[in-house]
Amino acid sequence: MTVDSLKKEMTRDMRIGKLLEQETAEKAKVSDEEIEKFYNDSREQFRQPEQAHARHILFKTEPDADDKTKQEKKAAAEAARKQLTEGADFAALAKEKSDCPSGKQGGDLGNFERGNMVKEFEDAAFSQKLNDIGPIVETKFGYHIIQVLERTEAKDKTLAESRDEIVGYMKQRKQRAAVDGYLEELQAKAKITDADDAKPADAPDAKPAAAEPAK
Incomplete structure (x- = not known):
């Protein structure tokens, strides 16, 4: 198909679409x-269900990780949390240390509804105080440092x-x-x-x- 024939076909389709719109508008x-x-x-x-806006830093563990590896990851998470409670910038630390793809966005996960996250993470996100650096949360993915930025109640x-x-x-x-x-x-x-x-x-x-x- 040549460029000219393609243009003619597109023009014809546009005219047909416009005709159909005119004939059915009423x-x-x-x-x-x-x-x-x-x-x-x-x-x-x-x-509109209840929503939370949070960011996190993940220290990932593999499903078959041994206890020693898990303890090392947890210790790294605790050390990072200490930095945050002492005033370190959350977004910068997430970019540096997080094993989650969201680390590139400073750990920001955007808004999410109940049921969209694993239970341990969700329980923390919908209960901890806004803007606090929460305690370390363990999930099947690893160890998370969570900060909840905003929450909205369910409403019609x-x-x-x-x-x-x-x-x-x-x-x-x-x-x-x-x-x-x-x-x-x-x-x-x-x-x-x-x-x-x-x-x-x-x-x-x-x-x-x-x-x-x-x-």
């Missing part, structure tokens, strides 16, 4: 009543907060249904036209074939 409109009904019928979808998003999300979803769904209906309508019209074109115009009545003489 059917894709979403009323206030529909928005409110969808919100009330789907409240669970608009429940209001209709106003959910409106744009609902409109986007419902409009897309209605648009898809309208496009399918429009294409089916065009297809039905095309079949009727093809059937009409297939009929011979003013075709003369066929004459019976002459009987062959008996032998």
